[in-house]
Amino acid sequence: MLHKLFTLPFRAVIKVGEIIKEEVDQELYDIDFIQQQLIQLQMLLEMDEITEEDYQKREEDLLVRYEIAKEREQELWDDLE
Numbered sequence: 681m682l683h684k685l686f687t688l689p690f691r692a693v694i695k696v697g698e699i700i701k702e703e704v705d706q707e708l709y710d711i712d713f714i715q716q717q718l719i720q721l722q723m724l725l726e727m728d729e730i731t732e733e734d735y736q737k738r739e740e741d742l743l744v745r746y747e748i749a750k751e752r753e754q755e756l757w758d759d760l761e
Contacts, residue, residue, distance in 0.1 A: 709749040717743050 707713065721742065725747040 709745060709752055711746065711749045711753065714742055714746045714749060718746075 689700075701713070718739065721730075721735060721738055724730045
């Protein structure tokens with residue numbers, strides 16, 4: 681009983697951390713959100729709001745996230761089959 685009382689706060693912190701990680705991962709790898717960011721990035725470049733170099737760096741990051749998101753999506757579909 682004492683063991684449970686002492687470990688309860690630690691388990692709660694771990695659970696909260698897991699929930700936060702899931703939420704961050706979901707937003708970070710949301711395909712629609714990434715696509716919107718790519719469109720906005722293209723618009724910023726066309727309006728000369730960012731340099732070509734900044735555009736390429738940010739686009740590369742977004743495309744890596746997009747690729748990971750597509751892989752995760754495929755894994756979910758594979759698990760359902």
